[in-house]
Amino acid sequence: MPERVRQAMAQVMVNHRGPECRTAIGETEEMIRPILGTTNHILFFASSGTGVMEAALVNTVGPGSRILVIEHGQFGERFTAIAKAMNITVDTVATAWGQAIDVAAVEARLREHSYRAVVVVHNESSTGIVADLAALGALVRDRPTLLIADSVSGLGGIEMRQDEWGVDIVVSASQKALMCPPGLALASVSAKAWRVIEQDEGRSVFYWDFRRALKSVEQNETAFTAPVSLIYGLRQSLTMMHEEGFSNVLARHKQLSGALRAGGTALGLADFCNDGPRSSTVVVFKVPDVLEGGAIVRHLYQHHRTVIAGARNRLSGRVIRFGTMGVLSAGTILTDLLHLEDTLTNFGLPIEPGSGPKAAAEHLAAKK
Template sequence: MTRHDARISEVPSTYRLRLPGPTEVPERVRQAIARPVVNHRGPEFRAELARAEELLQPILGTANRILFFACSGTGMMEAALANIVSPGAALLVVAHGQFGERFAAIGRSLPAKVDVLEVPWGEAVDPAVIEARLRETEYRAVVLIHNESSTGVVSDLVAIGAVLRDHPALLVVDSVSGLGGVEMRQDEWGVDIVVSASQKALMCPPGLGLASVSAKAWRVINRDDRVGSFYWDFRRALAAAEKAETAFTAPVGLVGGLCEALAMIHEEGLPNVLERHRRLAAALRAGGTALGFGVFGSAPLLSSTVVVFTLPARSDGTQIDGGQIVRDLYDRHRTVIAGARNRLSGRVIRIGTMGAFGQGTILTDLAQLEGSLIRLGCPVTPGAGLLAANAALATGC
């Protein structure tokens, strides 16, 4: 047996994937992915792709065609900008976390002028500031993250969309960690391009990206002055979508899995899915606070798909490091949560509250966090986290 084979055999049945993406894939979805691979230009796959589009549209809140790509969420971020940028065009990128900074870096890699609206991490994006910047500079687009999984903050797309609705600038939004767990009403809110990916609240493995594009954005995309792209070309993708195909080879199994995951969302009912995410994330925050964690940030709109905690101190007053909790939970329980690999490194832990999870998932998280804090020497009232979470659940948070 090779070293790699040995590693695969070591993954125990107790392994718990509690990251803010990728997330645990339900058995129904895994079985769908495991079905025989079909011709990516054949009638079986065309029917499945059309079904995926039909089931995604109400989750996105749009009547737009959905464009599919074999890629990660970052690929879709690049695609969104590559299709609208022309040499010298200006982008206003809102950076209120790690992925806003990534959007800015992608913009700089293109022949565009990138202005960054820096927002302190954990604080809300102020639509009035965006409006003021639009009066000062002619921007091709305002670019931002819907659900910033590095901080647990949600952008107010209702208010920001209202600012852009009658303005020539486009509103380009990454909802990779939001879609399916945080409400999205693209058409109603005036969002011009939404990009997302399969591996978070959509309950699939990584590898499938998607985009929904407004009529306003298509008018820019169809202009001759844009930089353009070959693989990421939305015009080529739309032409393929009109035939219920993808422009290039699709991850056939992932599309089948996505159809199953979307069917699960619609069986539960989208309003119920969104409320479950909100309620359980709030319960986890309540339980974590009772254990001595702090909730990161001061923004009024907190994520339903990721909970970000600041760390308590030990009994002797010394501060623990987030990485210590991440390692302890993995070593003790094979539970995988996230720290931070950015300016918040060591200062926070992040736990995914997205996809196929329920009340028992959250209570297990809190029981394991309590044990970890005790082992790390933090003062904890035994059972306080579970008590607080159950109280929050009983009252509907």
């Protein structure tokens, strides 16, 4: 998270219904639209990403409706769990973790049943695979079926063209590539999705009501108490993205994640992804059979104060994950690889000194 964002959040607290906050909400909405690739109104909620995942379903899926969830990692499975908790009928298309989504399999299921929505995770941070939203959007464009996408870990670091690709609802949150603390979530809703929402098939919703949120955002407010400091922070992070140029932001994320992958390969770590497209905001490495992922995570923190992630799912102990989002630079990646090299050497892996940073530097030089 940038220092500028921290400073923006430290401003004097203002009335969440006052003119200062309304100005901040209006400017934030205006700046995030091109990041989403949309002309839609943007709905803001005091929430984590999981909250707006649930909101996307509670606003669109009525009693007796059926949805198709694409599961290609932990957060696709979370969407299924949310839907089942809401007593929604759920079918799934399961993809092996680390492989690209089989769009043909999704199309085949759409021919078998009439679904209210196809639900997918844009950037599956548990595996490092990105969904082909353009291909999925093409499948539902001429169907009544909606396309709902979770881009919590993608938005701001991976391209999103909501309107062009036909994504009906995009949900995201502040704490990933948008470079803010957690607690602010958002939803962008297409005209097609609004027509479904306005049918009101007896859905029970209050806090998450998109209709209520839309009426408020048209007045540059939120329906309920806004997380004022987070809105100030997001306005500042979006200002920074526009100053850099959003195409440059995307290119930087892609370049740095590629450099980390190149360095990890040189250190003997295989990319967990067997297929593309690969994420620009998270890099997932397989852990060598002689090691355990949690031990690598702990060593990096205890000896270098470098914080990375393992896995809290079926991949526990088998992968390590590096976030490559936000205000990272080439120096960040090279430092990470120095620390990783030290850690792997400490556990007895035979590594040529400096090989990881060297491979990353060569990748960065080749891309200039």
